[in-house]
Amino acid sequence: MEDRKNRTIYGRRQARPLKETQKHLLENFLHTIKIHPGKIPETFPGDVIFEIGFGSGENLIHQAQISPKALCIGCEPFMNGVAALISKIMELNIENIAVYDDDAKFLLEALPYQVISKAFILFPDPWPKKRHHKRRVVNLENLLLLHSKMKKDAELIIATDHPGYLDWILEISSRENFIKHFKITHTHEMPRPSEAEIPVTRYEKKALENRPGAFLKFKVI
Numbered sequence: 518m519e520d521r522k523n524r525t526i527y528g529r530r531q532a533r534p535l536k537e538t539q540k541h542l543l544e545n546f547l548h549t550i551k552i553h554p555g556k557i558p559e560t561f562p563g564d565v566i567f568e569i570g571f572g573s574g575e576n577l578i579h580q581a582q583i584s585p586k587a588l589c590i591g592c593e594p595f596m597n598g599v600a601a602l603i604s605k606i607m608e609l610n611i612e613n614i615a616v617y618d619d620d621a622k623f624l625l626e627a628l629p630y631q632v633i634s635k636a637f638i639l640f641p642d643p644w645p646k647k648r649h650h651k652r653r654v655v656n657l658e659n660l661l662l663l664h665s666k667m668k669k670d671a672e673l674i675i676a677t678d679h680p681g682y683l684d685w686i687l688e689i690s691s692r693e694n695f696i697k698h699f700k701i702t703h704t705h706e707m708p709r710p711s712e713a714e715i716p717v718t719r720y721e722k723k724a725l726e727n728r729p730g731a732f733l734k735f736k737v738i
């Protein structure tokens with residue numbers, strides 16, 4: 518893995534040693550679906566759906582299945598998750614997923630402007646300690662970068678089960694510079710979007726034992 522300057526991922530790249538089957542998938546198949554920041558096409562023929570931190574890939578797989586003409590790009594530096602996604606892609610014979618196995622910011626910076634039609638950040642790591650808040654992937658800088666790569670009227674969906682992170686998102690989304698770029702269309706007080714729209718991810722399932730997730734939707738102005 519290349520050592521990049523300004524890396525802003527803080528979570529684990531591996532939760533436990535990779536099994537032989539996972540190593541095999543990463544060594545032999547990741548390159549077939551990997552998208553490289555240095556080799557991005559200038560245009561995309563169909564819609565682009567973008568997910569930051571896909572975990573084990575449940576939502577990315579679902580989006581690829583319900584939007585077969587879209588290209589679903591997922592970013593995830595956690596290699597056990599990337600291996601789990603590859604395994605599902607092969608099992609289900611899915612052809613419209615591309616993966617970036619590193620910090621989403623590097624790929625976003627390389628994407629052309631106004632190509633993304635839908636973006637997901639589902640259950641980002643909460644980093645509850647105050648001194649770690651700067652590690653949160655949802656921050657104004659990242660959201661404005663994401664915005665510049667999204668089409669007009671494109672949708673951004675953010676979910677969290679962490680009350681402190683919800684307050685954090687609400688605070689950011691009340692800032693003048695955010696309001697100029699995004700309009701809220703679904704608040705945390707509204708019911709969860711249907712599972713046909715957004716499946717329950719592994720993380721959400723775990724979180725549900727303690728507290729329900731809050732889903733927010735924003736539209737690009």
Ligand SMILES: C[S@@+](CC[C@H](N)C(=O)[O-])C[C@H]1O[C@@H](n2cnc3c(N)ncnc32)[C@H](O)[C@@H]1O
Pocket residue numbers: 525526527528529569570571572573592593594595598619620621622638639640641642643654718719720721
């Ligand atoms: C709590 S998990 C949630 C995973 C998944 N969205 C779900 O709902 O099951 C958050 C994920 O975000 C990933 N992540 C953290 N920082 C990231 C970054 N800068 N770019 C891409 N993914 C990131 C982590 O590796 C982790 O897998």
